[in-house]
Amino acid sequence: MNKVAAKSVTKSALLEMGMNIMLEKGYSNTGIAEILGALNIPKGSFYHYFESKENYAVEIIHSYDERQTADLIRILRDTELSPLSRLRAYCEEGKTMLSARECRKGCLVGNLSQEMADQSEVLRQELSSVLNKWQDMFIACIDEGQAVGEITKQFPAQALAELFQAGWTGAMLRAKTVKSTHSLDVFITVFVDAMLRAG
Amino acid sequence: MNKVAAKSVTKSALLEMGMNIMLEKGYSNTGIAEILGALNIPKGSFYHYFESKENYAVEIIHSYDERQTADLIRILRDTELSPLSRLRAYCEEGKTMLSARECRKGCLVGNLSQEMADQSEVLRQELSSVLNKWQDMFIACIDEGQAVGEITKQFPAQALAELFQAGWTGAMLRAKTVKSTHSLDVFITVFVDAMLRAG
Numbered sequence: 187m188n189k190v191a192a193k194s195v196t197k198s199a200l201l202e203m204g205m206n207i208m209l210e211k212g213y214s215n216t217g218i219a220e221i222l223g224a225l226n227i228p229k230g231s232f233y234h235y236f237e238s239k240e241n242y243a244v245e246i247i248h249s250y251d252e253r254q255t256a257d258l259i260r261i262l263r264d265t266e267l268s269p270l271s272r273l274r275a276y277c278e279e280g281k282t283m284l285s286a287r288e289c290r291k292g293c294l295v296g297n298l299s300q301e302m303a304d305q306s307e308v309l310r311q312e313l314s315s316v317l318n319k320w321q322d323m324f325i326a327c328i329d330e331g332q333a334v335g336e337i338t339k340q341f342p343a344q345a346l347a348e349l350f351q352a353g354w355t356g357a358m359l360r361a362k363t364v365k366s367t368h369s370l371d372v373f374i375t376v377f378v379d380a381m382l383r384a385g
Numbered sequence: 386m387n388k389v390a391a392k393s394v395t396k397s398a399l400l401e402m403g404m405n406i407m408l409e410k411g412y413s414n415t416g417i418a419e420i421l422g423a424l425n426i427p428k429g430s431f432y433h434y435f436e437s438k439e440n441y442a443v444e445i446i447h448s449y450d451e452r453q454t455a456d457l458i459r460i461l462r463d464t465e466l467s468p469l470s471r472l473r474a475y476c477e478e479g480k481t482m483l484s485a486r487e488c489r490k491g492c493l494v495g496n497l498s499q500e501m502a503d504q505s506e507v508l509r510q511e512l513s514s515v516l517n518k519w520q521d522m523f524i525a526c527i528d529e530g531q532a533v534g535e536i537t538k539q540f541p542a543q544a545l546a547e548l549f550q551a552g553w554t555g556a557m558l559r560a561k562t563v564k565s566t567h568s569l570d571v572f573i574t575v576f577v578d579a580m581l582r583a584g
Contacts, residue, residue, distance in 0.1 A: 212500055214413035290503045299562040300499035301411055304489045314563045341575050348571045349552060352559055356551030359558075363498040364513045372547045376540050381580055 197235045199225055204246045209291045212301045213243055244312050250294045251316045258320060262327040269331030274378050281370045289365045292358050321347050338384045353377055396434045398424055403445045408490045411500045412442055443511050449493045450515045461526040468530030473577050480569045488564045495554050520546050537583045552576055
């Protein structure tokens with residue numbers, strides 16, 4: 187492996203491990219030393235790739251966003267499903283993942299928002315722009331559902347997307363706290379299947 | 386002031402300051418040394434009152450719960466308002482408070498749930514039982530609204546309470562992240578004023 191390739195492997199490994207640990211422990215509880223030890227990377231190298239822990243977190247958020255956006259595109263633009271069924275599929279995937287992890291971890295962007303929005307203006311702005319970007323994708327799907335008469339037109343798509351994201355985030359947080367996916371089931375069957383549906 | 390009274394003042398001061406700092410910074414970023422320095426209390430005294438930082442956080446959650454429960458009783462059992470108006474009043478108070486704090490801090494129980502549910506089983510259980518207790522108060526209010534025909538009977542009160550708490554928590558988190566109360570306004574006007582209302 188040449189030097190450039192080796193560097194990019196090291197950086198990817200740092201991002202991958204950082205993402206997993208930050209997802210479980212949050213920003214403050216994530217120790218750089220622990221990650222470097224596990225990967226057998228000297229401390230100097232870390233600062234070669236990242237200016238600071240905050241900058242490392244920004245890059246982790248970018249990596250996480252890339253994956254999530256790919257998932258959102260795959261699910262929310264799946265024309266084999268109706269728009270409302272796509273929203274349901276998104277929730278079902280999230281529920282399956284949380285169950286597989288025994289209701290741990292949840293969503294990195296939600297977790298870091300809660301922990302860091304008041305602590306780091308740099309991270310807050312990153313998280314904010316990711317949330318807005320995801321919201322636009324939900325708005326587009328709801329728009330489509332309204333256009334075909336499947337989703338209620340009683341409220342603007344933007345407001346429904348706002349409620350969808352807020353309700354899902356809150357239901358995930360509750361699931362993590364009480365260690366049960368009941369709140370996710372309620373969200374899916376009452377909010378998605380019934381409240382969003384055109385009457 | 387006698388010794389017993391002085392002790393209880395010290396403990397209250399520790400709980401009060403810890404609550405404020407934990408509300409802003411979260412559990413991990415809250416330094417005991419900083420709190421003791423600010424209150425001019427020797428380190429030994431802290432361990433006289435609390436076994437550990439975790440135990441300190443448990444007592445802070447109890448204090449916070451006491452206040453929140455008093456607020457919930459005042460608002461959700463205010464017979465001068467209709468049940469749905471009480472839910473709205475609860476949201477309006479929360480929105481006013483978050484605005485006054487420039488969208489910082491939010492709710493201690495929500496914040497600690499996000500940060501600590503996977504980190505401390507002791508805190509998770511405390512937070513879980515507080516959330517369940519609060520939910521029972523929302524269920525009772527929604528039950529009353531369904532009985533008088535103000536709130537939709539299309540879904541059980543328990544499911545509506547679940548959605549109410551999840552949606553409000555998620556909307557608060559979004560408000561903290563994007564530093565705007567828009568998500569709270571959407572929750573109030575669309576979810577509370579329209580979706581919860583009997584058709």
